[in-house]
Amino acid sequence: MIRIDLIWAMAGFLGIGMVLVFAFWMFYNFTEEKTPGGIVEQCPYCTYIFLNDRLDNAVQCPRCRSLVTLPGRGQGILKPKDSGEAA
Ligand SMILES: [Zn+2]
Numbered sequence: 001m002i003r004i005d006l007i008w009a010m011a012g013f014l015g016i017g018m019v020l021v022f023a024f025w026m027f028y029n030f031t032e033e034k035t036p037g038g039i040v041e042q043c044p045y046c047t048y049i050f051l052n053d054r055l056d057n058a059v060q061c062p063r064c065r066s067l068v069t070l071p072g073r074g075q076g077i078l079k080p081k082d083s084g085e086a087a
Helices: 006-029
Strands: 039-042 049-052 058-060 067-069
Touching: none
Parallel strands: none
Antiparallel strands: 039 049, 058 067
16 A cells, blocks of 8 residues: 655645646647637627728628728728828
């Protein structure tokens, strides 16, 4: 029969638990996630929240179909016209 101290028994028990937690943490952090990419946007007209994966500075709301402009974003084709200032 193997005799061990109570201290070593507790240390082994807690050590195995910590190793298991660390292994699960490694597994869930470094496995591939299949989450959809994009930025969360909110329509200012119908307050619908949707994911925007385009880089344009304007996007169409999926619910109310209104054009939502996102200032300071992207180089898309929906860029609003300049306000008449000569460059
Ligand atoms: Zn909307």
